[in-house]
Amino acid sequence: MPKAGRRRSAVWACFTENTASGKRRVLCLFCHHDLVANPIRMVRHIVRQCPNADEHHKKICREYQALTVPARRRPVVGGQATEAAKSADALELESARVHSDASAPPTE
Numbered sequence: 001m002p003k004a005g006r007r008r009s010a011v012w013a014c015f016t017e018n019t020a021s022g023k024r025r026v027l028c029l030f031c032h033h034d035l036v037a038n039p040i041r042m043v044r045h046i047v048r049q050c051p052n053a054d055e056h057h058k059k060i061c062r063e064y065q066a067l068t069v070p071a072r073r074r075p076v077v078g079g080q081a082t083e084a085a086k087s088a089d090a091l092e093l094e095s096a097r098v099h100s101d102a103s104a105p106p107t108e
Contacts, residue, residue, distance in 0.1 A: 009039045
């Protein structure tokens with residue numbers, strides 16, 4: 001009978017549980033690095049830090065990372081959002097305002 005609950009992510013294929021510490025920790029199968037059993041951190045380890053991970057497992061982890069980790073927003077600079085951080089509605093309003101200012105007669 002299968003276990004109930006959530007399925008484990010693909011990154012668990014690269015790790016084994018480290019029960020010696022008594023906490024939720026895992027060991028990397030490639031470099032034997034001990035880290036917290038957090039799939040996001042486990043993926044980061046395989047993609048960025050593990051010197052011995054093969055390209056197949058790195059590719060799997062990169063795909064998982066693209067699906068689960070949200071894209072970072074650009075920071076607000078000088079109190080105003082950068083162009084990439086503005087929403088589509090804000091850009092549309094800004095362009096409409098520029099066009100209406102250009103068509104208005106000059107005031108004195």
